[in-house]
Amino acid sequence: MKSDYRKNKHSENKKRKDRDKKEIKLRGKNIQPGRTGKRSLKHKETGVSETNGPVNKISFEKPGNFLYPLPAVMVSCAGVDGKPNIITVAWAGTVCTNPPMLSVSIRKERYSYDLIRETGEFVVNLTNRKLAGAADYCGCRSGRDHDKFAECCLTPGKSEHISAPSIQEAPVSIECKVRQVIPLGSHDMFLAEVLGIQVDAGYMDEKKTLHLENADLITYSHGKYFTLGNMIGTFGYSVRRKK
Ligand SMILES: Cc1cc2nc3c(=O)[nH]c(=O)nc-3n(C[C@H](O)[C@H](O)[C@H](O)COP(=O)(O)O)c2cc1C
Numbered sequence: 199m200k201s202d203y204r205k206n207k208h209s210e211n212k213k214r215k216d217r218d219k220k221e222i223k224l225r226g227k228n229i230q231p232g233r234t235g236k237r238s239l240k241h242k243e244t245g246v247s248e249t250n251g252p253v254n255k256i257s258f259e260k261p262g263n264f265l266y267p268l269p270a271v272m273v274s275c276a277g278v279d280g281k282p283n284i285i286t287v288a289w290a291g292t293v294c295t296n297p298p299m300l301s302v303s304i305r306k307e308r309y310s311y312d313l314i315r316e317t318g319e320f321v322v323n324l325t326n327r328k329l330a331g332a333a334d335y336c337g338c339r340s341g342r343d344h345d346k347f348a349e350c351c352l353t354p355g356k357s358e359h360i361s362a363p364s365i366q367e368a369p370v371s372i373e374c375k376v377r378q379v380i381p382l383g384s385h386d387m388f389l390a391e392v393l394g395i396q397v398d399a400g401y402m403d404e405k406k407t408l409h410l411e412n413a414d415l416i417t418y419s420h421g422k423y424f425t426l427g428n429m430i431g432t433f434g435y436s437v438r439r440k441k
Contacts, residue, residue, distance in 0.1 A: 226229045246436055263289075270418035272333050273302055274354070274371075275320040277364050282354045282363045284346045285310035286337030288418045289385060290322065298392035300374065303385035311343040314388060319360040323368035326360040326414040329427050332367075333416070334423070359393035369413040371396045 240247035258264070268288045276282045289303035300322065304311050314320050325333045332350035339346060347354055347365075355365035357373045364371035374390035401409050417424050 229261050244436070255373065264420075267417040267424065270325055270333050270337075270416060270423060271302075272323040272325055272329065272336055272365055272368065273310065273314075273320050274365050275310050276317065276325060277313050278316055280361075282347055283313060283341035284332075284336040284350075284352070284365065285341070286333050287322075293389065295354040299377070299389060300372070300392060301387050301389050303382065303387045305385055311386070312378065313341075317362060319362040320376070320388070320390070321357060321360070321362050321363040321364045322374060323374040324370040324372075324413070325416050326369055327416060328414070329365075329368060330416050330423050355396070357394065358396070364396060369398045369401065369415070370410070374414055390415075 353366035
């Protein structure tokens with residue numbers, strides 16, 4: 199017969215082993231993105247949930263640009279001599295609704311920087327799956343020694359409000375006039391007003407509603423290009439939903 203001491207020791211050891219096993223299991227789970235092993239709850243009143251629960255976050259080794267996903271747009275511009283060029287820009291965003299304004303941040307050393315500085319004009323062209331290769335190319339070659347329109351088989355289009363050309367093959371072209379240039383460090387931010395929009399008529403229905411979801415747009419996230427996934431809701435859907 200086992201002594202009480204040995205019995206207790208045995209049960210303590212078993213408990214410790216079970217705890218260790220549990221911890222190892224959990225640690226294993228923690229390295230899977232989006233899971234800590236805790237279940238997420240659905241809010242009784244709002245019905246909002248659909249997460250995997252809190253995730254196990256660790257500090258990334260160095261702070262940097264992490265606002266992803268981003269658009270990878272092709273910015274077309276032209277010199278005062280009219281020679282067109284394209285630069286791919288991911289540091290781009292909408293900054294104001296009224297007046298409609300956007301920003302693109304460009305390094306001083308880019309060939310396009312001087313063109314945009316001199317003319318105060320550029321066109322932001324949205325990119326889709328078919329334009330992905332050209333967008334990458336225009337982001338790796340300089341207009342100083344390449345005719346990127348020709349080399350990417352692209353057509354300069356006539357803009358309605360500015361002299362800078364659009365890219366005829368792009369689903370949407372946004373004509374912009376520079377209002378302010380803000381030096382930030384590595385990049386200067388061009389704050390620009392949107393003067394005109396040209397969209398591929400193929401994405402408009404008979405009621406003149408734009409179906410941008412059919413344009414096969416792409417996005418850029420941490421060095422990689424992606425097409426957009428499935429539509430999972432529309433603006434305000436979480437509060438419209440029937441409980
Ligand atoms: C996906 C992608 C995003 C880029 N984003 C920017 C950007 O936001 N600002 C910038 O100055 N350069 C950016 N670049 C780099 C320029 O596009 C690249 O240096 C280009 O060759 C400059 O062309 P240019 O000398 O004809 O102006 C990006 C490149 C790629 C591939």
